[in-house]
Amino acid sequence: MPVISKKGLKMPESPIRKLVPYAENAKKNGVHVFHLNIGQPDIKTPQVALDAVKNNSIETLSYARSEGSEEYRTKLSKYYQKNEINVSEKDLIITTGGSEALLFTIGSITDPDDEIIIPEPFYANYNGFSTASGVKVVPVNSKFEDNFALPKIEEFEKLITEKTKAILICNPGNPTGYLYSKEEIEKLKKIVLKHDLFLIADEVYREFTYDGLKHTSVLSIEGLENNAIVIDSVSKRYSMCGARIGCIVSKNEEFIKTAIKFAQARLSPPTYALIASEAALDTPQSYFDEVIEEYVERRNTLTQELEKIEGVSVAKPKGAFYCVVQLPVKDTDHFAQWILEKFNSNNQTIMVAPASGFYSTEGEGKNQVRIAYVLNKKDLIRSVEILKEALETYPN
Incomplete structure (x- = not known):
C-alpha cells in the first residue's frame, strides 16, 4: 500500500x-x-463590496496578475499610509487569504528544519503552515495570569539558535485578544536586529482595538524596514471571510522578489474577490x-x-x-x-x-x-x- x-x-x-x-x-x-x-x-459585509461584484460588466473571467492588480495594490497602499505605514504598491503582494500570505512568507525565509519563535497560545494554523514547510515552531509561553502579555525578552533569547529565522506575533492576538503595545514592539525590534531575524506580524485584526488603545504596526517602527513583514487580510476587517483575499507587506525588496515567485507558481488570486476587496476600501469610517x-x-x-x-x-x-x-x-x-x-x-x-x-x-x-x-x-x-x-x- x-x-x-x-x-x-x-x-x-x-x-x-x-x-x-x-x-x-x-x-x-x-x-x-x-x-x-x-x-x-x-x-x-459592506454593501459597496457586494455591489462591485453584482454590477460589474466582466465578460471573460480572466487571470489577475500574480501579485494582484496594480490598481488594488495602489489603493491598498494608501490605506496603509493613512494608518502610518509608509509603503507603496511595490511593497505589496496580494494573496489568497492571510493563510497563503503566511505560507509564502515561511517558504521565502526558511529552509527545512529552520525555526520560528512564536508566543503561545497562538493561531493554530501557524503549526500547520510550519509543518507544511518543514519548519519547527519554538514556543515561548505567555501566561494567562498576565493576560498573555509579551514574555520577557530573556525568554526569547534562551530559544534563539543558528536555525532561528523569525519571530512571529499576532497583533491583536488570536486566540487571546491581547494587544501588544508600542513598547513591546520596540523590545522585539531590539532582539530581531541583534540576531538579524525577521519579525512577522499577523495584523488582520488591526481595526479591532478597544478601551482607547491604538494598534502599533511593526512597519511603523523606524529601523525595521529590512526585518518587518506584515500579514493582512480582508476577512475580518470587512467581514469578508469567504473572499479569501490577503496580502504580504514588506519594505524588504529581496523578500518581496522571492515571495512573488511563490505567487507566480500558484498563478493568481481570485478575480471577483479582488474586485470586492478593492471596492471595500471605500467603506466609510x-x-x-x-x-x-x-x-x-x-x-x-x-x-x-x-x-x-x-x-x-x-x-x-x-x-x-x-x-x-x-x-x-x-x-x-x-x-x-x-x-x-x-x-x-x-x-x-x-x-x-x-x-x-x-x-x-x-x-x-x-x-x-x-x-x-x-x-x-x-x-x-x-x-x-x-x-x-x-x-x-x-x-x-
Whole structure:
C-alpha cells in the first residue's frame, strides 16, 4: 500500500474545525448549536463590496496578475499610509487569504528544519503552515495570569539558535485578544536586529482595538524596514471571510522578489474577490465605528456573564474578538466534544474551541477554551447559560 508522508501525518488537526462532525450530528438530532468556536463574524459585509461584484460588466473571467492588480495594490497602499505605514504598491503582494500570505512568507525565509519563535497560545494554523514547510515552531509561553502579555525578552533569547529565522506575533492576538503595545514592539525590534531575524506580524485584526488603545504596526517602527513583514487580510476587517483575499507587506525588496515567485507558481488570486476587496476600501469610517462599538458591548457582555460562573476565569481581551477562558475541568477537548454529543439545554448547546490546540507545548491549555464573541448579545448570554448548566452536569 502506498505510504503517506511523515509531513502529512504530522499535520495537526484544526482545534477550531475538528469538532464539526459532532456539531453536525447534534444539528441532525434537532439541537441548535451556538457557534462560539470560529471567528466568522455575523456583521454584514459592506454593501459597496457586494455591489462591485453584482454590477460589474466582466465578460471573460480572466487571470489577475500574480501579485494582484496594480490598481488594488495602489489603493491598498494608501490605506496603509493613512494608518502610518509608509509603503507603496511595490511593497505589496496580494494573496489568497492571510493563510497563503503566511505560507509564502515561511517558504521565502526558511529552509527545512529552520525555526520560528512564536508566543503561545497562538493561531493554530501557524503549526500547520510550519509543518507544511518543514519548519519547527519554538514556543515561548505567555501566561494567562498576565493576560498573555509579551514574555520577557530573556525568554526569547534562551530559544534563539543558528536555525532561528523569525519571530512571529499576532497583533491583536488570536486566540487571546491581547494587544501588544508600542513598547513591546520596540523590545522585539531590539532582539530581531541583534540576531538579524525577521519579525512577522499577523495584523488582520488591526481595526479591532478597544478601551482607547491604538494598534502599533511593526512597519511603523523606524529601523525595521529590512526585518518587518506584515500579514493582512480582508476577512475580518470587512467581514469578508469567504473572499479569501490577503496580502504580504514588506519594505524588504529581496523578500518581496522571492515571495512573488511563490505567487507566480500558484498563478493568481481570485478575480471577483479582488474586485470586492478593492471596492471595500471605500467603506466609510462610520462602518468601523459601529462595528467596534458592537464588539466592545459583546466583549463586556460575555466576560461579565462568564465571571458569574464559579470556577471560571477570563483573560480580558483588548482587541480582535476572542477571549481565552479557564474552566473548572481537566480536559476541555473532552468537555467540548461531550457538550455536543451528550448535552443540550432545551435542545440548545454550544460549540467552543479547546485551547490546547493553540499551544505547541504538550499539556498546555488543557483547562482552557477559546470563545469567539461573534454572536449578538442575546445569543452570547444564552450561550453562557448553557455553559453554566453543562459545567454543573459534566461528569468529569
